[in-house]
Amino acid sequence: MAITDVYDFYRKMEDEKIILSFKGEFTADLLTSILHILESKMNALGISTKMKKRVFNVLVECFQNLYHHIETQEADQKAVNLQKSALIMVKHADDKFIVRTGNHVPNEGISELKRKLAMVNALNTDELRDLYKNKLKNDERSEKGTAGLGLIDIARKAKSKLEYEFLEIDKDSSFFCLNVVIE
Amino acid sequence: MEKFHLEGSPKTPEIDFNGDTGILELRGRSIPENSVEFYAPLNKWLEEYAVQANENTTLDMKLEYFNTSSSKCILDLFKRLEKMNGGVTTVHVNWYFETEDEDMAEAGEDYQAIVELPFSIIEVEEI
Numbered sequence: 001m002a003i004t005d006v007y008d009f010y011r012k013m014e015d016e017k018i019i020l021s022f023k024g025e026f027t028a029d030l031l032t033s034i035l036h037i038l039e040s041k042m043n044a045l046g047i048s049t050k051m052k053k054r055v056f057n058v059l060v061e062c063f064q065n066l067y068h069h070i071e072t073q074e075a076d077q078k079a080v081n082l083q084k085s086a087l088i089m090v091k092h093a094d095d096k097f098i099v100r101t102g103n104h105v106p107n108e109g110i111s112e113l114k115r116k117l118a119m120v121n122a123l124n125t126d127e128l129r130d131l132y133k134n135k136l137k138n139d140e141r142s143e144k145g146t147a148g149l150g151l152i153d154i155a156r157k158a159k160s161k162l163e164y165e166f167l168e169i170d171k172d173s174s175f176f177c178l179n180v181v182i183e
Numbered sequence: 184m185e186k187f188h189l190e191g192s193p194k195t196p197e198i199d200f201n202g203d204t205g206i207l208e209l210r211g212r213s214i215p216e217n218s219v220e221f222y223a224p225l226n227k228w229l230e231e232y233a234v235q236a237n238e239n240t241t242l243d244m245k246l247e248y249f250n251t252s253s254s255k256c257i258l259d260l261f262k263r264l265e266k267m268n269g270g271v272t273t274v275h276v277n278w279y280f281e282t283e284d285e286d287m288a289e290a291g292e293d294y295q296a297i298v299e300l301p302f303s304i305i306e307v308e309e310i
Contacts, residue, residue: 028216032193050283053248057286060214060250067216129289136254137297149251157286 017093025084026067031060038090045092054157054182055090055097061150061157062101062180063088097182105176110166113176117164120155128156159183184235187228195221196246200228205237205272210310213249213257222256229263236272240264245279245310246287254290261298268300276302281310 013021019041022034035056042052066086086103105113123131132152155162163179184202191197196211215221242264249257261276268274276298278291288304295302 028194031214031216035193048283049281050285053284053286057248057250060248064214064216064250064252129293133293133297136258136293149254153251 017091018089019092021087021089023085023087026063026086026088028067031063031067034063034088035059051097051182055099057157058097058099058154058180058182059088059090061154062099062178065150066101066103099180099182101176101178103176104169104173105166106173107168107171110174110176114166116151117162120151121161123155125156125159128152132156154180157182184231187225189224198225200225200232202232202235202237205240206243207240208243208245210243210245212247213253215250215253218250218252218256222253222259225260226263229260233263233267233271236267238272240267240272240274242274242276243279244276244291247281247310248287249290258294258297261294261300265298265300274300276300278302278304279307279310280304282306282308 020034020038022030038055038059039052042055047055066088087101089098089100091098091100120128132149135149135152151162158180160181160183163181165177167175167177169175186202187198187200189195189198191211194212194215196209196213199206199208199210201207213221242260244257264274264276276294278294280287280291288306291302291304295304
């Protein structure tokens, strides 16, 4: 890679209106920093309270979904490192905010994830609210304390369908791309 | 009984539980990675409070936003108070939301529908 390629990265991010991006290991402290930066940016842009909170909520759930997901114990250290490394971006264009994430997922988990994404996308605002309420009332928590409400909450706050793709990397893993447009 | 106070942090709310007045307040954001761990001492305090509660108990929920893992823990708090209500103490919940923040108002209504406690959903300019 030539040293001037940094300009290509810069140009790409500028054209895509990326206001924040991070690639690497997701940690609890990182989320605090990201929220801090995003808060200043949104304040500077004069974004409404409602929109600010929606973007925050979506970002927190996306981030913590990844954070909890990549905690999974893998016997293989290489697989652990690969899974820990993820990408998160926030884009601001045409008065909309878009949160994008990318991370490695084991192929065996994809069908379950696809099922959840399809279920959430099939529901309208009221149905999502009812599902959230019912899950909150009835479901038990997982060992990690996660409530299984993450994707439902993301869809509720975004007010749009979740866009996603799985790119197969090899026989064991794929790259999961999630695009959340916050209307 | 001992008051329970915790300073707020970027991911956890400020806590003020006063056993003498019966006023229990959570204020700020609740987005910890491990909500169960954060809420455990609050539950422990409430357990002790339950046997020596004030005649009236008011829970003031002044949250800016909360993550889904906190949402279960918040429900647990309500459930605990639900059990006390009408026995040793009379419980009332004040759920605050900032003007325009219809999501937070909705969240209050959702809890109100799940839990059998008297709720006031109160609009304020800023939390």
